[in-house]
Amino acid sequence: MLALSPMEQSALMLSLNASAQAVLWSLPLAIGLGWLLGSRRFPGHALLNAVVHLPLVLPPVVLGYLLLVLLGRNGAIGGPLYDLFGIRIAFSGEAVVIACAVVGFPLLVRAIRQSAEAIDPRYARAARSLGASELRIFVTVTLPLMAPGILTGITLAFARAVGEFGATITLAGNIPGRTQTLPLALFTVTQSPGTEAEAMRLCLLSLALAGAALLASESIARRMTPVRAAT
Template identity: 75%
Template sequence: MTWGLTELEWQALALSLRSSVLAVLVSLPPALVLGWLLARRRFPGHAMLNAALHLPLVLPPVVTGYLLLLLLGRNGPIGRPMEALFGIRLAFSTTAVVIACAVVSFPLMLRAIRQSAEAADRRLEKAARSLGAGEARIMATVTLPLLAPGILTGMTLAFARSVGEFGATITLAANIPGKTQTLPLALFSVTQTPGADAAAARLCVLSILLAGAALLASESIGRRLTWEPQT
């Protein structure tokens, strides 16, 4: 035991942190592209795409996990060729934890980026264009910095949601200690074990600390990076 935690609890904590960070990193590029597209472009199927992308936010996480299992399981349209061609088993693996976290937390990141892109004053891009800047420079020096508060807020919210993810993870990745058992899953296990109240309390405190830290970071980033109004 170290710092009062058992090895399995440490493993659960490490897996939760690692899979949440990976889920955020994997989600970021599509969230940026799709958030920008939904905010700035109108195209056929816009509303449908928007609704589909936000679905994991409102679906019971177990439903999301089950649908993912149908897709990525050994007989699923993605899982079967992945195993046949590359020998990769997605379901019930550590990768499945990351996938479950990424899918469930994706709408939070997308929403923050989209709202940020909608709120950004597009005339600033016109001003940059009039100063001779090309589109790539405008994206790098004007658009992305203006979206930065939304991007960072979305990342921290998605991280916090991933750390707390339970339903989709247990359905897609199961609850295998040392392999797919994240902090909430470890907590679930000890609550099913008689006499494990101390372990449950430790995991509870850890979860609260992690979620609280992520929310505080999100608030702090949002405050620091919000550009002062010019009026």
């Protein structure tokens, strides 16, 4: 078992907590967008899909800078929040959650969208013919059928959030005990000589977390296959 120092334990707990919050807060919007993109075609569909997936192709530091411009003390959103309510987002624990949410959001939406695309529309038509409302159809038919994609998206988004570096250090900084996540802690120890043991522990811990998330995602995907085949 790895013996972690207090700094390493703090970074690990901060990463897990921020990643879990990021997925939790972004999940309702991701479900809505994933269902919309996967089951509907409308003007601007391609544009909306591109905007949602833009964080996947942007360099993380660029993404973090854009967030800093919006949420910083003089930013379009962060400025009014600070002036009116005294709320400072940049270089805070909340900034870590926001950075994790933004980078993991496209993976969450993508998995849900693919699950929505695989749903046979005959199920909704059958429920509609029995007098079910659109809301009831979504809650009792569509949402359960999207559940495997939702679970897959959660695991992938969580793993991506745990490994986030560029956007986090740009928006939240690298403050030990406050905004220093697992990747930032690894970056910090690699800057000093004689810290190979600490760096290896953090590296192995990161590998274990990422591997566990990928294994969970693969397990969910395998369980999806019989359901799709039956439909």
